[in-house]
Amino acid sequence: MATEVHAAEGATGYIIHHLTPLHFGEGFWTLHLDTLFFSALLGGLFIWFFKSAAEKATAGVPGLVQSFAEMLIEFVDTQVKDSFHGRSQLIAPLALTIFCWVFLWNFMDLFPVDIFPLIGSLMGIDYLRVVPSTDLNATFAMSISVFFLIIFYSIKIKGAWGFAKELMFQPFGPWLLPFNLLLKLVEEIAKPISLALRLFGNLYAGELIFILIALLPWYIQPVLSFPWAIFHILIITLQAFIFMVLTIVYLSMAHEDH
């Protein structure tokens, strides 16, 4: 359908159109309105669902909503308890938020690639990219927040000097200080970058393949998009899970004193 609209620009135009966010502003102060809107909407959905479960929470026989929420809570709690041995009020809720939010972001990938841009164009919006995890800003926002938390907890638990000592004297002892420092800095900085890029790369590639499939004749599309969508159900859950587990692991590493 949308293929005809962009026929003048060809397949490349179609792909570029689909991957261009709805933006506002110039330079650094550009805002991707679609990313902001959809991630906030999905965050609201997450909050609304869990809030309604929490309000009706009872220790007696749980309702359907509560059961589902508790299932997720227990799942996240198990993950946290498996790798994190300290006490923290933050980590489990953080992990839950990350898992659900990223999952919902990724889930947007399963909607037909043309449906939201079509609705958008009917409303006069030229560009619309509905999957927040295909926006580096979204994935980096999350991973950089996690990075800040890693730094914060490292300093809080080990003290500023303790953290600095860990950066300088490990893993090879004080004689190789510059080397240690370099290694450690790379290690720390690699954490948020790998977190963000892994999620972004998986979802961006997935979305791209959906777009490519959408370029094919209609009678071939289902044969390809159906198995890809099923495979994607695995990917979106797995990526949300990986992001959550790695966050827990990084934060528990920040809590461990050597």
Added chain:
Amino acid sequence: MSINATLIGQMITFALLVWFTMKYIWPPLFDSLEERRKKIAEGLAAAEKGQEDMILAEKKAKGVLKEAKEQSSEIVSLAQKRANEIVEESKELAKKEGERLLVSAKAQIEQEMQQARESLRQEVVALALSAAEQILGAEIDHGKHQDILSKVSNQLG
């Protein structure tokens, strides 16, 4: 594909979401989970205790039953003994009664025999006297021949 201010907006949203989850979502749900876990644990403990109590009660009941059985068998044996005694006693009584009856019957028989003998003797005496009368052809005077008569009758007795 550039990093821009969207990042900051996303970070704010993320922080708000985490804060909200931490404050209003995780604690009540987790508490209700914990509370239910506790309740279930309590329920299980109570069930276990109930089962133990039941086993105890069963044991007690078995003991009571056994005691009752012993008591009843004791009573039965006592009753049997008593019955045997009664039977023995009545047997003894019957035996005695029989002997008594036998003795009295014997005495009666003796008496009757005596009587019969007496009457027989008198009849024999009378018969002998009448036979003697006929032989002698004369009447024997009872008054005169009292000695002879009594001698004969004594001989016949």
